[in-house]
Amino acid sequence: MPSKKARDVSLDQLGAMRALVRIVELGSFSAAARELKVATSTIARKITALEAMLGVPLLHRSTHHVALTEAGTLYHARAVSMIADLDDTLRVVAELDSAPSGPLKLTAPVAFGRRYLAPLVAPFLELYPAVQLDLRLTDNHNDMVMGGFDLDIHEGENYLDNLIVQPISRNDSILCAAPGYFARRGRPCRPADLINHNCLRYLHPEGDRRWHLSDGKAVQSVMPLGNLQSDHSELLLEATRAGLGIAEFEIWLIRDLLVSGELEVALPDYRLENALTGRQIYMAYLPNRRFSTKVRVLREFMAERLKGIGELPERMQTPALGANV
Template sequence: MKQKPIDPGVDHLGAMRAFVRVVETGSFSAVAKETHVSTSTVARKVSAIEEALGVPLLHRTTHSVTLTEAGRIYHERAITLIADLDDTLRVVAELNAQPSGPLKLTAPVAFGRRYLAPLVAPFLEQHPTIQLDVRLTDNHNDLVAGGFDLDIHEGENYLDNLIVHRLSRNDSILCASPAYLDRSGRPSVPEDLAKLNCLRYVHPEGDPRWHFVNDAGRQSVLPVGNLTTDHSELLLEATCAGLGVAEFEIWLVRDLLASGQLEAVLPRYQMQSKLTGDFIYLAYLTNRRSSAKLRVLKDFLADRLRNVGELSEKEIQKIRG
């Protein structure tokens, strides 16, 4: 198609929104139903963009809608433009009003259950006009595609093009029940772990090895045992039951170490994990930086979760004996 000047009579923003929803739903009729217009009206909106640009954006068949190369580029830009516009409208609307409206947060499952669940009611009591949507998953969520305002995230992966606030260090420690260590022995160096039943957390992007650092340098051990899982709380239950030794982030086991239900293994070694990383972050998109409702949630969480993933010097001394 030959490119034409953009017709000033075309609602290009409305057509852009229709196009994005067609791509997301894979259906003109689905978009027509949700916007209460005819399917032909939605199709005309998309066709108007294609005519203005002079290139096809979609491959249409009876049963599917797929993007052309030009459509892929346009779709990526359109998502950003729509998000920027919506954020601008939100910021202006919030200038003279209390923070209100929908706010979507994502976090890892175990972290959310232990630390976010007790904070939901206090936050909403302070800000009753906010509608909080909390999604817990151990798989990374794309903030743009998922429509998320804020992400609580372990490690340094997926932080490109985001604004980040460090909540805490994210220290890890090797643990076992005292009863298991009484039966199997307490290792003094990483090599001794070969004699123990090592329980492993697995993740598609994780390293199967355990990495230890002390004054002598860095050592790596490939743990071997009879349990492997992608669920940290299942792993914790098995460890507390005396099945073997496992690695956990401090935030998950702090209370169990303090109560004596779990005991630190090789406490004079520092553990390192590329998957969980060095820090716990709050992360959000640059176009959310001026959002009043995001700011109050970010400040609320930062205040209550400060240092959640690290041990104090007093705790370290107690663990090391």
């Protein structure tokens, strides 16, 4: 139960909570006051009243610095979460009877964004013209909180802590080459045959240099050897299309080229195991954005149009590939 002293204090608790969060984030009472467009003395009174209500100091104050006390650290962490939930609730209620509108921030990998998201921007904004879409393409995982992102489309499972995820597609990787390469050099029948082929290798600072090939029953590992390696998948793709050799690609990057016959699968009974790219392509978002109307319509729009992009079309799958799902 609050003390009598705490009950006697008249306080705008939400206003004081917001003030404390801004003081901590901006580093001073004066900076928070400027942002909130009130006098510094007003901010100071709010914090003093909050501390009086709680019966504990929340901030260590000095002439040029403020720091959280132990109690302040606990209160601040809870306050950040509560304010985010409240703001999201207010947004959801405001959106109930209106069309999706306002800023909407999305992030995705560079090649994926250019190939799949760029053609979808105009159709989405034609459906929801009141939305202001901010699309950031990067191959580094963004901090969704710090970056203010509403939705993140990415491959792999190594960044999904504390996020809600919605799978879009399996994320299968295969070896492929141009028909002209196979005409000159023949086709490998099993992973061990790759030693006789020009293998174009993708480099990643955290990646395994070997190719790990699975037929759904066992995994065979080979060291690819060839005359080209690069840390840029689209560069390797151009070399592969030109008939230089066999390379590893995620299906979403080359799906249209496989369908057209410009590229062909090298070992159709095998898929590559890759810890970096993972087994799925996901959409991810913060828990406090789950009820946002504009996030929901973006998720539904993307899910419908991107479904299955990381998988071979059924007519191209062999029984062995189908078993390797």
